[in-house]
């Protein structure tokens with residue numbers, strides 16, 4: 001999963017103009033920036049924040065889907081969901097590793113998540129209330145994540161770009177698998193169809209909010225664009241997602257819960273597109289700021305796992321130290 | 332013969348599904364991210380083996396029951412898993428020790444099953460034997476780390492032994508159905524695994540500085556469907572959605 005277009009670059013930096021210009025020239029030449037390269041402090045801070053937030057989103061994102069592993073309705077679906085949630089953990093791991101190349105530890109990042117200092121994608125503060133949510137989350141949430149992440153495969157920072165290439169392959173598999181779950185429900189019993197429509201009703205708006213505020217409201221995204229950390233605006237990505245998703249919903253015989261949605265010939269430079277109705281930004285900011293039904297529960301669950309695992313991590317460190325000491329004594 | 336073979340296959344399948352389900356309960360809640368990946372890995376292996384065993388049992392039975400009918404539509408008195416695998420996860424020490432006890436048994440068992448007279452079973456065994464070798468390695472490493480880690484972790488590990496050792500005897504007991512399948516050369520004899528199991532476990536216990544427990548009251552009954560109280564809750568959760576929509580396709 002991905003953060004939601006909230007991260008603007010932090011342009012504060014103490015480097016001189018010549019240094020910044022030379023750095024910008026490398027970016028403009030599409031050179032990849034690698035961990036050992038000199039980089040502006042603001043660039044480093046922005047990436048740490050963005051990659052960390054992205055990693056946390058993968059980890060917190062394991063919870064809403066994990067909620068259905070033990071109730072999956074068939075053994076095939078149980079195995080597929082378990083594998084999917086495991087993939088998300090793997091994404092978290094690559095991303096923490098990418099952030100570590102910038103000089104921050106996974107432990108520090110985890111502490112920031114648990115203290116509330118670091119954010120994660122707000123979409124995971126919504127609950128999964130039925131099996132259909134598992135399909136809809138794969139289809140829409142992983143689908144929105146892909147829209148956000150494909151451009152990141154060309155991000156100027158090498159380790160992040162490379163991590164994203166691997167992540168994107170798996171996300172597109174998740175998206176197809178989610179769509180296939182929803183298709184099975186849409187072609188199933190009346191109760192299954194109703195379950196699918198209900199889940200779409202609940203997840204549609206939060207999914208399109210995942211792209212973040214409108215461009216006119218989105219602070220400091222210009223610096224991120226200049227540094228090629230971000231390549232498309234929030235609204236452009238949102239439009240791309242909607243245009244791809246609406247026909248998929250129609251194909252399933254499901255209704256996108258936006259009564260104002262119309263085909264508009266003028267969108268996308270005259271190629272046409274679906275114009276969506278007004279987004280409830282109060283709802284968006286309420287959930288981002290902690291007022292969603294699951295915000296507290298998500299962090300509580302992560303904190304519980306972390307706190308209850310402390311003695312295990314401690315024992316692993318102590319055992320490794322003992323082994324090293326014994327080995328030294330034997331030599 | 333086919334009826335007892337079906338029963339014996341269900342015993343094995345239930346062991347794998349129930350333990351896989353227990354491991355899957357950890358997903359997203361493990362002590363570290365690496366374990367959030369490793370535990371589902373093992374769960375996937377176990378659930379995969381269960382699916383193969385259920386499908387095969389259903390096909391021999393010949394009444395049209397598939398893997399999901401067998402997994403989702405039998406109640407706790409019909410489940411035939413041994414008691415060890417249904418034990419609640421407890422803490423991480425208990426989960427790892429339970430895994431080591433089970434995998435330490437299944438490794439020689441699958442090894443021997445590769446010489447079964449039954450070709451399908453040989454195929455299931457050949458796949459499982461590779462997976463279970465990793466389960467032993469992973470669980471053994473943790474039992475050693477925790478047993479020989481800090482005072483606190485050693486206490487957790489010792490408690491895990493006290494909690495779980497009494498369920499290990501049942502691994503070596505063959506139900507009448509299993510005994511008949513064993514006599515027919517379809518399945519390995521459970522009792523014969525004791526030597527290999529004890530060698531594996533004793534070596535890990537020594538490295539983990541854990542005491543091998545004295546004789547305890549062995550607990551059994553799973554093969555007759557006489558379980559502890561935890562299994563009913565596990566099945567209630569696992570089967571709820573499937574049972575709420577009879578006949579639906581997922």
Ligand SMILES: [Fe+2]
Nearest residue numbers: 001058088091
């Ligand atoms: Fe992901």
Ligand SMILES: [Fe+2]
Nearest residue numbers: 001142171174
């Ligand atoms: Fe995903």
